[in-house]
Amino acid sequence: MAAGLRAVRRWGLVAAPPPPSLAFTRSAFVVKKANNAQPNWLRVGLAFGTSAALWALLIKQHNEDVTEYERRKARAHQCRQCS
């Protein structure tokens, strides 16, 4: 998946001859060799940032769910006027 995305990005960045019209192929004629020695810091930053945002959203959603459940439980007990 990442390798395919890397190939697509490389088509956009490098002014190579226009690749064939197939979208996600990994033909050796159009894809350059991946260079793992020089990380793409933008992509690394985006990945970590997205992960942090997703965790924040998940924890916020969970806390909202807990408070909503407690609120509804309290309201249900109040309506029935039990202990």
Add this chain to the structure above:
Amino acid sequence: MVFLPDESRSLPPPPLLNKGSVWLGFAGWMSALLDNAFNHRPVFGAGIHRQVLLATLGCVVGYHLVKRAEYVHAKVDRELCEYIRHHPEDFRRSTGKKRIGQLLEDFQPVR
């Protein structure tokens, strides 16, 4: 069809790390490790950002799937209990119910 209807919020929410979110988070992490293996990178040490992102995605998807599953189970249970409540004649406990001790013969130890 709504993924999580409003009445699902009346149910107690599952814990943040439940069986669904842990399992799918683990599956996301494994898929990042597999991607490393298929691209001839060091399996554990490479692409930490990828591993973290895919594990996080797995946890998020797992949490919401477990919420939906608990809602569906609670809905089925409610409909079942309502049916039992509306049809008591079909669920009457028979008075002549025998206990298992009455059906079996007495135990005679053979020594």
